[in-house]
Amino acid sequence: xxxxxxxxxxxxxxxxxxxxxxxxxxxxxxxxxxxxxxxxxxxxxxxxxxxxxxxxxxxxxxxxxxxxxxxxxxxxxxxxxxxxxxxxxxxxxxxxxxxxxxxxxxxxxxxxxxxxxxxxxxxxxxxxxxxxxxxxxxxxxxxxxxxxxxxxxxxxxxxxxxxxxxxxxxxxxxxxxxxxxxxxxxxxxxxxxxxxxxxxxxxxxxxxxxxxxxxxxxxxxxxxxxxxxxxxxxxxxxxxxxxxxxxxxxxxxxxxxxxxxxxxxxxxxxxxxxxxxxxxxxxxxxxxxxxxxxxxxxxxxxxxxxxxxxxxxxxxxxxxxxxxxxxxxxxxxxxxxxxxxxxxxxxxxxxxxxxxxxxxxxxxxxxxxxxxxxxxxxxxxxxxxxxxxxxxxx
Numbered sequence: 001x002x003x004x005x006x007x008x009x010x011x012x013x014x015x016x017x018x019x020x021x022x023x024x025x026x027x028x029x030x031x032x033x034x035x036x037x038x039x040x041x042x043x044x045x046x047x048x049x050x051x052x053x054x055x056x057x058x059x060x061x062x063x064x065x066x067x068x069x070x071x072x073x074x075x076x077x078x079x080x081x082x083x084x085x086x087x088x089x090x091x092x093x094x095x096x097x098x099x100x101x102x103x104x105x106x107x108x109x110x111x112x113x114x115x116x117x118x119x120x121x122x123x124x125x126x127x128x129x130x131x132x133x134x135x136x137x138x139x140x141x142x143x144x145x146x147x148x149x150x151x152x153x154x155x156x157x158x159x160x161x162x163x164x165x166x167x168x169x170x171x172x173x174x175x176x177x178x179x180x181x182x183x184x185x186x187x188x189x190x191x192x193x194x195x196x197x198x199x200x201x202x203x204x205x206x207x208x209x210x211x212x213x214x215x216x217x218x219x220x221x222x223x224x225x226x227x228x229x230x231x232x233x234x235x236x237x238x239x240x241x242x243x244x245x246x247x248x249x250x251x252x253x254x255x256x257x258x259x260x261x262x263x264x265x266x267x268x269x270x271x272x273x274x275x276x277x278x279x280x281x282x283x284x285x286x287x288x289x290x291x292x293x294x295x296x297x298x299x300x301x302x303x304x305x306x307x308x309x310x311x312x313x314x315x316x317x318x319x320x321x322x323x324x325x326x327x328x329x330x331x332x333x334x335x336x337x338x339x340x341x342x343x344x345x346x347x348x349x350x351x352x353x354x355x356x357x358x359x360x361x362x363x364x365x366x367x368x369x370x371x372x373x374x375x376x377x378x379x380x381x382x383x384x385x386x387x388x389x390x391x392x393x394x
Contacts, residue, residue, distance in 0.1 A: 028152025059111025064341035088176035135269030142317035221346035228350025258313030285311030293367035
């Protein structure tokens, strides 16, 4: 009986992971292809191409604080199905968009539903994974998103060699219909006491964010800030150093190392504790950024990708697990929303700040500065962890 209770790979867990994977495949496909669509089909500028990415993230950040309360009121399963249905409907609308302003409005609406879905999927995953295996379980769950980083751009850029943008949008819409079907298969235990508490609660900051999850979410936002330099500039950087042909394999190596390392590191997180896993992974991330800053050959680029995959690929689920564990199980939605609100803010802010750094100092300096940011995170995390240990032992 105990083994059954400790099982991770249930029907609901597999279904919520597939839903997350399909959602992020569509997200990253659009992230990669929409700037091209704006420039090639709408006659827009590179700056406008960047705005279609930023507008969606801003909408997601805005909706995060209210998304957890919404899910508590209507139920996580119902909230998931409703928001993913709206996201799917919005995806269909891309087919008929032919000018920039309507596209920006559509991206903003897309971002609102995206913010609610990702809060719901994270909270549901945390709820259905056994507490004793949450580190490993959320690590597996995070792989759905990290694999989509590779699959999404690959699907988008490959398909555009053979089909039109409109056909691509139709295919992505079909992916999201499959996402709805997968979401319907998820079983969530909704607790009535949560809804009763919500009705009695007066509106406060506690209604919007989980204060207990805020310290680790802030730490994670600095990791997102550093990772933004990879997401936003790796393709341009590799082209500037004559490694454009090898750049397409960067995320492939990243994902491969992450997949191989996640099972053992997830188990180590649960059995040996957060610090045992997170501090070495921060060092791997630093090493990867330093190697990236001095890269001159494809081999060095792949070594950097492997180190970053080993480091960053483990940090995101580990910090998310700590955010959820910092509060009561009934507040998992609020903890997830707080975590991703600050994580998204780190990515959005990083994309802007690092653009200024590149313009003034170049790519090599950019990745060295990001390595320094991660070193600062090591100090922040160690201080936070020691403080938490003292509070637990008091």
